[in-house]
Each structure stands twice: as C-alpha cells, then as structure tokens.
Amino acid sequence: MLELSGITKSYGTTRVLDDVTFQVAPGRLTGFVGGNGAGKTTTMRIILGVLARDAGTVTLDGAPVTAADRRRFGYMPEERGLYPKMRVLDHIVYLARLHGFGKADATERAEALLVELGLGERLNDNIETLSLGNQQRAQIAAALVHDPEVLILDEPFSGLDPIAVDVVAGVLQSRAAAGVGVLFSSHQLDVVERLCDELVIIAGGTIRATGSRDELRAEHAQRRFELISAGDAGWLRNEPGVEVVSFDGGYALFDADTDETAQRVLRRAIAEGAVTSFAPRHPSLAQIFKEVIQ
Amino acid sequence: MTAHTTATATTAPTFAQSVWLVAEREIGSKLRSKAFLISFGILFVIALAGVIWAGFSAQSASTTPVAVTSESARYVDGVPGLEVTEVADRAAAEALVKDGSVDAAVIADDASPLGYALVVESDAPQGLLMSLSQSPSVVVLDPASSTNWIGYIAAIGFGIVFLFAAQTFGSTIAQSVVEEKQTRVVELLISAIPARALLAGKVVGNTILAMGQVVILAAIAVVGLTVTGQTEFLQGVGGPIAWFAVFFLFGFVLLAALFAAAAAMVSRQEDIGATTTPLMLLILGPYFLVIFFWNNPTVLTVMSYVPFSAPVGMPVRLFLGQAQWWEPILSLGILLVTCVLAIWVGAKIYENSILRMGGRVKLGEALAG
Numbered sequence: 001m002l003e004l005s006g007i008t009k010s011y012g013t014t015r016v017l018d019d020v021t022f023q024v025a026p027g028r029l030t031g032f033v034g035g036n037g038a039g040k041t042t043t044m045r046i047i048l049g050v051l052a053r054d055a056g057t058v059t060l061d062g063a064p065v066t067a068a069d070r071r072r073f074g075y076m077p078e079e080r081g082l083y084p085k086m087r088v089l090d091h092i093v094y095l096a097r098l099h100g101f102g103k104a105d106a107t108e109r110a111e112a113l114l115v116e117l118g119l120g121e122r123l124n125d126n127i128e129t130l131s132l133g134n135q136q137r138a139q140i141a142a143a144l145v146h147d148p149e150v151l152i153l154d155e156p157f158s159g160l161d162p163i164a165v166d167v168v169a170g171v172l173q174s175r176a177a178a179g180v181g182v183l184f185s186s187h188q189l190d191v192v193e194r195l196c197d198e199l200v201i202i203a204g205g206t207i208r209a210t211g212s213r214d215e216l217r218a219e220h221a222q223r224r225f226e227l228i229s230a231g232d233a234g235w236l237r238n239e240p241g242v243e244v245v246s247f248d249g250g251y252a253l254f255d256a257d258t259d260e261t262a263q264r265v266l267r268r269a270i271a272e273g274a275v276t277s278f279a280p281r282h283p284s285l286a287q288i289f290k291e292v293i294q
Numbered sequence: 295m296t297a298h299t300t301a302t303a304t305t306a307p308t309f310a311q312s313v314w315l316v317a318e319r320e321i322g323s324k325l326r327s328k329a330f331l332i333s334f335g336i337l338f339v340i341a342l343a344g345v346i347w348a349g350f351s352a353q354s355a356s357t358t359p360v361a362v363t364s365e366s367a368r369y370v371d372g373v374p375g376l377e378v379t380e381v382a383d384r385a386a387a388e389a390l391v392k393d394g395s396v397d398a399a400v401i402a403d404d405a406s407p408l409g410y411a412l413v414v415e416s417d418a419p420q421g422l423l424m425s426l427s428q429s430p431s432v433v434v435l436d437p438a439s440s441t442n443w444i445g446y447i448a449a450i451g452f453g454i455v456f457l458f459a460a461q462t463f464g465s466t467i468a469q470s471v472v473e474e475k476q477t478r479v480v481e482l483l484i485s486a487i488p489a490r491a492l493l494a495g496k497v498v499g500n501t502i503l504a505m506g507q508v509v510i511l512a513a514i515a516v517v518g519l520t521v522t523g524q525t526e527f528l529q530g531v532g533g534p535i536a537w538f539a540v541f542f543l544f545g546f547v548l549l550a551a552l553f554a555a556a557a558a559m560v561s562r563q564e565d566i567g568a569t570t571t572p573l574m575l576l577i578l579g580p581y582f583l584v585i586f587f588w589n590n591p592t593v594l595t596v597m598s599y600v601p602f603s604a605p606v607g608m609p610v611r612l613f614l615g616q617a618q619w620w621e622p623i624l625s626l627g628i629l630l631v632t633c634v635l636a637i638w639v640g641a642k643i644y645e646n647s648i649l650r651m652g653g654r655v656k657l658g659e660a661l662a663g
C-alpha cells in the first residue's frame with residue numbers, strides 16, 4: 001500500500017499542494033482527477049522523488065519510500081520523452097537492464113510488452129519516427145517493462161485513439177489484477193469512470209474526495225430515477241415529494257425526496273400502464289467532479 | 295501476454311554495471327550517428343594525408359646539399375642523400391651556408407667530442423641530423439630566427455587533435471545531458487539508477503570514444519611514418535605521442551565531468567551555450583596558445599603544468615626536448631588531482647541540477663544542496 005500523508009509543497013509564496021493525503025492500494029486502479037494546475041503532476045513527481053516536498057510523508061507498506069523502493073515503481077512522466085534517436089526495442093531493453101534484468105531476459109520482456117501494446121511492427125524503428133500515439137505506447141512500455149509493484153502514470157490516455165485507449169486500459173487492468181497498485185491521472189472523465197476502482201479528486205492543491213467509485217457515487221446519489229412507461233407520465237408532476245427534472249410523454253427523469261416516495265411512484269406507474277424501465281440514475285463522474293470541486 | 299508475475303525479484307545492477315550500461319548506450323548512439331562518422335572520416339583522411347606529406351617532405355629533405363672541408367670530408371663519406379661540395383676552409387663553407395647554396399656545412403671541430411660540427415643558417419635540417427649516425431653539435435649562426443618546422447607541425451598536430459576530440463565529445467556529453475533533461479528521460483533513469491552512475495557512465499562512454507579517436511590518429515601517425523620510412527623521426531615523436539595519449543585521457547575526463555555538470559544546469563538545448571562557453575574557452579585556449587607561442591619556452595612551460603593545457607603543452611615540450619624526465623610525471627600528478635576535484639564538484643552540481651526543470655540553475659544553488 002502506497003500512502004501519501006500531509007504532503008505540502010509551495011513554489012515561492014504559492015502553495016500548490018496542501019495536506020495531500022490518499023492511498024494507492026495494491027490490485028486497484030486509482031484514478032487521479034483534477035483540473036489543469038490542480039496539483040496532479042506535482043503530487044506524482046513527489047511520489048517518484050524527482051521533486052522534493054516541503055512537508056508530509058510518502059510511505060510504502062508503512063515505511064518511508066526509499067530509492068530502492070522506487071526502483072520497483074513504474075513511472076510515466078507528464079512530458080513525454082524517450083531518446084528520439086533510439087530504436088523502440090533497444091530503448092525498452094535498455095530501461096529493463098537499468099532495472100537489473102539480464103540482456104536476454106530484458107529483450108524477451110521488452111518484445112512481449114511492445115507486442116502486447118501493439119508496437120510489434122515498429123520494434124526497430126527510431127522513437128522519433130513513431131506517431132504521437134505510438135510514442136505514447138512506447139512510453140507506457142517504458143513504465144511497465146520491469147514489472148513494477150506500483151505504477152504512477154501521468155495522463156496515460158491523452159492523445160490516444162479509442163482503440164489505443166482500450167489496449168492501454170486492458171494492459172493496466174491486467175497489471176492491477178496481478179496485484180499492482182496503479183495511480184493514473186486523466187482529464188478524460190469517461191475513461192476514468194469506466195476504468196478505475198478508486199478515485200482521488202484534487203482541486204487547488206487540496207484533496208476534495210477519495211474513495212471507491214461506487215462509494216462516491218452512492219454518496220453523491222440524489223435519488224434520481226428514470227421512468228419509461230407506455231402511458232403519459234404527466235401525473236408525476238402532482239406526486240408529493242417528487243421533482244421532475246425532464247419529461248417527454250412516457251419518459252420522465254425525477255428526483256424523489258425519500259426511497260418511500262420512489263416506491264410509491266413505481267406502484268402508481270405500474271397501475272397507470274406498462275412500465276418498460278424504472279431505474280436509479282447514478283450521478284456521472286463528471287457531475288460528482290463538478291460538485292466536489294466547487 | 296501470458297502470466298506476468300508481480301514483484302519479480304530483480305537485484306539492482308551494481309554501480310559498475312549501471313555505469314557500463316549507460317556508457318554502452320552513449321557509445322552505441324554515437325556510432326549510429328552519421329554526422330559523427332562523416333566528420334571523423336574527414337579527420338581521418340586529413341591526418342593520413344598530413345602524415346604522408348610530412349613523411350615524403352622529410353625524405354626529400356634528405357637529399358641535402360652540404361659543404362665540407364678537406365678535414366671534415368671523411369665524416370660525410372658514405373652518408374646517403376647528401377650533395378657534397380668541398381670547399382677550402384671553414385670561412386668558405388660558412389659563406390655557402392649564408393648565401394643558401396648549401397643547407398649546412400660539416401666542419402672539423404676539435405671542441406666537439408665527435409670531432410666535427412654542423413654549421414647551419416638557422417635550422418638544422420632534420421634529415422641531415424638523422425642521416426649522420428651520431429648527432430654532431432650544432433652551431434647556430436642566427437639563433438633569433440630559429441624556426442623548426444617539424445616542431446611547429448607537431449605542436450599544431452597535438453593542438454588540433456586535442457581541440458577536435460575534446461570539443462566533439464565535450465559537446466556530445468553536454469547535449470546528451472540536456473536531451474535527457476529536456477525529454478524527461480532522466481526522470482525514468484534516475485528512478486532506476488543513482489545520478490552519479492548516470493554521470494559516470496556518460497563520462498566513461500565518451501572518454502572511451504575520445505580515446506579511441508586519439509588512438510586511431512596515433513596509429514595513423516605511426517603507420518604513416520613507418521610506411522614512408524621515417525623510422526628515426528618516429529623514434530623522436532613516439533614518446534611524446536604516448537605521453538599525449540596519457541595526458542589526453544585524464545584531461546578529457548576532467549573536461550567531461552565539467553561539461554556534464556554545466557549542461558545539467560540548463561533545461562533546453564538552446565541554453566547550453568550559457569553554461570558551457572567557459573569550458574569551450576578552456577579547450578580553445580591551449581590550441582591558440584600552442585599556435586602562437588609554440589617556440590616560447592616560458593609560455594610552453596606554464597602550459598605544460600596547467601591542467602587544462604598540459605595535454606598539449608607537455609607533449610610539445612617533450613618533442614622539442616625542453617622537458618626533464620620528471621616533468622611529465624609531476625604535471626600528470628597535478629592533472630590527476632585536478633581531475634578528482636573536478637569529478638567531485640561536477641557530480642555535486644549534476645546531482646543537484648539534473649531534476650530541476652525550467653530556468654537556469656544558479657551555480658551557488660547547484661553547489662549547495
């Protein structure tokens with residue numbers, strides 16, 4: 001378990017991180033969400049030790065993270081960059097060898113990983129000749145090749161087409177399933193919502209919400225329900241405790257003040273006509289995000 | 295992908311292994327660069343042409359016109375490549391030397407242990423000195439205008455090789471440090487190996503390349519001189535070339551550590567000049583000094599002890615026969631101490647600067663930390 005506790009960082013008089021505390025659990029995909037300049041990259045660089053913190057602790061399984069621990073981290077920096085004139089395979093092999101793998105072992109791993117990421121055809125091309133999306137895949141390979149125990153990825157999905165997003169998401173999920181703790185930041189809230197188990201929301205350098213995706217959804221649920229029925233649902237407007245959000249013939253979206261009210265509405269709807277669908281509407285991550293950063 | 299286990303236990307590479315991995319990459323990426331191979335090819339051809347030209351011109355100089363008197367004629371008897379003119383006495387011989395119709399006069403001289411002396415206008419023809427199996431004592435009539443062109447060529451040769459190799463690989467180190475910083479590869483590297491291993495690998499890799507270049511050029515000189523039959527000249531220049539290689543090795547390590555440190559203080563290729571210009575001057579200095587002052591023993595003596603110019607100054611003095619046997623050893627000692635200091639300071643600056651992005655890191659901050 002990677003734990004950040006009370007991390008504070010200032011540049012001059014500007015406090016960019018204030019008492020940042022959260023955890024990255026093994027086997028879980030933790031989405032790190034925040035606006036531009038919220039402090040995501042700064043936090044990640046502090047975890048990796050490439051930036052010094054003013055206060056607070058970063059611990060792994062209870063002990064402060066050492067340089068030896070960080071060797072078992074995989075990192076994808078915000079600004080992409082590998083050696084432009086190096087061949088893709090050579091580059092990933094080099095990084096694996098710096099992490100202590102023998103030449104044969106490193107080559108085997110690098111090749112398998114690059115093939116898994118869809119770069120099997122480009123192994124002997126120079127990094128600089130790859131498209132941005134493919135450079136991004138190579139960058140992800142660079143973070144993964146030494147089988148890290150903790151993955152810290154800064155915007156791993158930015159610039160990827162939907163197919164590539166699926167490929168990378170699949171790779172990250174398989175790593176998490178194998179017990180790796182994954183922290184990744186993203187602006188693409190739909191991807192985060194689909195992928196992550198845990199969420200950390202940061203704004204203005206402070207953590208606004210943490211917890212599992214489902215917990216957060218439940219916390220921010222507003223008892224909003226969607227009703228689709230055969231008849232006209234106009235009667236809903238006169239139900240006590242109900243506030244209609246949107247309405248169109250047999251379709252209605254409404255907020256109920258209590259669960260009791262919701263059940264009463266369902267019974268009435270069935271009495272009124274055939275009900276095709278009656279379901280709670282979970283708030284989207286985008287909604288939760290907007291709510292907590294205010 | 296088939297089952298990948300987490301927490302595969304890999305032992306960290308040792309410091310030496312890390313250094314070698316980095317060095318290997320530095321060498322490999324340089325050898326894959328066309329620009330580098332072409333510029334080295336050009337240098338190679340120029341060096342080869344220079345050595346062959348020098349060899350043949352020394353050969354042609356061995357058909358030297360000399361004047362002898364009846365007493366000294368026996369000393370040049372059987373010496374190949376001489377065009378002998380016999381004159382009445384020493385005064386007549388000196389007159390011929392003065393008017394340039396002969397390059398030198400061989401005269402009987404009781405004061406000389408050899409029994410004869412060589413009279414020249416200003417330069418003792420190297421070919422003649424070598425042809426005479428024992429070096430006679432030389433009487434220089436016009437010492438002020440003494441210009442030994444072979445000494446000059448040797449001085450320029452050492453100067454150019456030092457300038458070229460140090461500049462090429464010094465800026466290679468600087469660019470590769472900034473490239474890593476600019477692309478943030480360094481953040482990946484530093485999470486795997488210590489900053490000092492990265493620095494050491496760069497210095498080792500580029501030192502191997504630079505030494506390789508120097509050794510190849512030295513080999514060209516040796517082979518070229520042997521092929522053109524200049525074995526005597528080779529004996530004279532062989533020692534200084536060997537010393538040059540030794541001095542160059544440590545002189546380059548010294549510069550390499552400083553180049554890496556200077557480059558680590560900036561974050562963009564465009565800013566490299568700001569911190570490496572002083573070092574470029576340290577490389578250019580010895581070159582210009584040796585060109586302008588190669589025949590000034592005082593300047594050369596100072597140069598041969600200052601660590602940055604010793605790789606050029608000391609071999610030139612050795613070649614000119616100005617240095618005592620212990621002088622290169624003392625100078626090398628000074629160079630070694632400076633080298634250790636430079637590595638220590640360089641490593642400190644490098645470690646403190648390499649992860650600081652954005653503006654230029656101030657020297658004070660880089661040294662503190």
